[in-house]
Amino acid sequence: MADLTIGIDIGGTKTAALIVDQQGQPRAESAWPTDATTPDHLLDGLNRGIDDLLQQAAAAPDDLLTIGLGIPGRVNQETGEVFQAVNLKLNHYPIAALLNGRFHCPVIVENDVRAAAVGAFAYLQQHEAVRHLAYVSLGTGIAAGVILDGRLYRGVHGMAGEIGHVMVDPEGVVCQCGQRGCLEAIAAGPAIARQATFLPPPVTTAAVYLAAQAGQLQAIALIQHVSDHLARAVQWLLMTYDVEKVVFGGGVTRAGAAFMEPLAQRLAWLREQSPLANEMLTEAKLDLLPADYNAGTRGAIHLAWQAQPTPTETGH
Numbered sequence: 001m002a003d004l005t006i007g008i009d010i011g012g013t014k015t016a017a018l019i020v021d022q023q024g025q026p027r028a029e030s031a032w033p034t035d036a037t038t039p040d041h042l043l044d045g046l047n048r049g050i051d052d053l054l055q056q057a058a059a060a061p062d063d064l065l066t067i068g069l070g071i072p073g074r075v076n077q078e079t080g081e082v083f084q085a086v087n088l089k090l091n092h093y094p095i096a097a098l099l100n101g102r103f104h105c106p107v108i109v110e111n112d113v114r115a116a117a118v119g120a121f122a123y124l125q126q127h128e129a130v131r132h133l134a135y136v137s138l139g140t141g142i143a144a145g146v147i148l149d150g151r152l153y154r155g156v157h158g159m160a161g162e163i164g165h166v167m168v169d170p171e172g173v174v175c176q177c178g179q180r181g182c183l184e185a186i187a188a189g190p191a192i193a194r195q196a197t198f199l200p201p202p203v204t205t206a207a208v209y210l211a212a213q214a215g216q217l218q219a220i221a222l223i224q225h226v227s228d229h230l231a232r233a234v235q236w237l238l239m240t241y242d243v244e245k246v247v248f249g250g251g252v253t254r255a256g257a258a259f260m261e262p263l264a265q266r267l268a269w270l271r272e273q274s275p276l277a278n279e280m281l282t283e284a285k286l287d288l289l290p291a292d293y294n295a296g297t298r299g300a301i302h303l304a305w306q307a308q309p310t311p312t313e314t315g316h
């Protein structure tokens with residue numbers, strides 16, 4: 001019986017995958033280095049990864065109900081094509097059709113951060129009846145995914161939540177998108193590491209956050225600067241979408257309390273500025289995904305489930 005679903009999260013360096021039954025119970029999981037040397041290498045990696053998961057779950061392609069795939073790039077949900085996936089060197093690449101040709105089940109493709117937002121929503125649903133949230137991915141880049149009334153909100157071009165390339169400092173450094181002073185060029189992982197010239201290389205973002213937590217003055221100043229910009233990004237999301245939660249995830253947030261405390265302090269400062277800010281920016285709206293929860297694969301699974309035809313659509 002075709003009752004298994006695979007969720008895949010393709011990252012710039014690592015691809016993670018999870019296979020679950022119809023109740024969402026994991027049957028197996030795996031991860032492999034992303035090889036994006038050519039599109040064929042990437043596809044080979046996916047084919048092998050899926051074969052391996054099926055084998056681990058003692059299942060065959062016939063047991064697959066559907067596959068969900070999160071990918072760092074822009075996607076066309078209707079055709080299952082990926083375009084402008086710069087880091088993966090993919091453009092107009094029919095990834096859903098290629099996987100469908102081999103595994104003979106529906107393949108749903110979504111931008112990785114949008115998929116992770118769906119995963120973050122599924123995670124929060126286990127604890128509270130939230131209907132609206134923004135998920136902020138903080139890693140090598142910055143982007144948000146927005147869930148409104150329980151559904152992923154993409155916008156006209158699938159760009160809703162692309163806050164990383166909002167200009168926050170017209171005098172700032174040039175971002176890889178060509179613009180000056182993007183949020184991403186100040187507060188993403190590589191930007192934090194680049195600004196931490198006071199630490200011995202190689203600098204990790206975790207090291208900068210921990211140095212600030214330990215009282216190193218230059219690190220404190222840098223993290224305050226970064227947190228100030230992130231707190232304003234939280235404010236944009238809350239004022240733009242009026243969501244119940246802004247949830248953070250991604251590599252930079254693995255610093256845990258060292259990440260959250262300076263951010264919460266900047267939000268507290270914003271709250272003191274006005275009754276409106278005090279009402280909108282409550283601390284309870286801020287959340288952090290646990291480091292061991294993979295929002296990307298879980299979100300891909302939920303999106304794949306949501307795309308399944310309902311019984312009335314199939315005529316049963």
Ligand SMILES: [Zn+2]
Binds near residue numbers: 165176177
């Ligand atoms: Zn930019």
